[in-house]
Amino acid sequence: MSGPSVAAYRPGTSPLHRAPAGAKLVGLAVAGTGVLLLGDPFAVGVAALAVVALYALAGAGPRVLWSQVRALRVVVPLLLAVQWFTLGPVPAVVLTARLVVLVALAGLVLVTTRSSDVLAAIERGLRPLGRAGLDVARVALVLSLAVRAVPVVAALAGRVRDACRARGRDHDVRAYAVPLVVASLRHADATGDALRARGLDD
16 A cells, blocks of 8 residues: 655645745634634534635635545544434534534645645744743644644545445444554654654654
């Protein structure tokens, strides 16, 4: 199985592409907080429509949006069912929809922002903490790797799910979970090897 594509960024000239990376990260934090405060299906639906509009503004169609939330197709039904029986239908729909909206928002930042710009923005934001002895460059690198891991794991999840479906085992949790964990660990090892090769292993 070949490695997944990790290039979430889609070049473009939209206002979202031209916006500074730092502003988009702050906007993501503010919007994410706002989404978490939403408490009824109508409000979450409005937020979802706003996200769809933002993708359209960025010149990213439904296929790009789907690529960012595709991995959730396995988690969402299970999460919805569990919360439906424990909390009731309305809270279940609200909590599940909020998760999808948050992932889509984070994906929009990745789609419209180069990884190097994200890293530079994080470094600038953490720079004041450098006076307290924090290794800003290293922390920024870790956070950047965490952001980049989102599309990687999503791509791995999609590949494993497709393989399970091809074998007629798309409802076998173990057949899905074990290869996904193994593939994720292999990616982590490869990332560690790359960091060690650059002298960043300490």
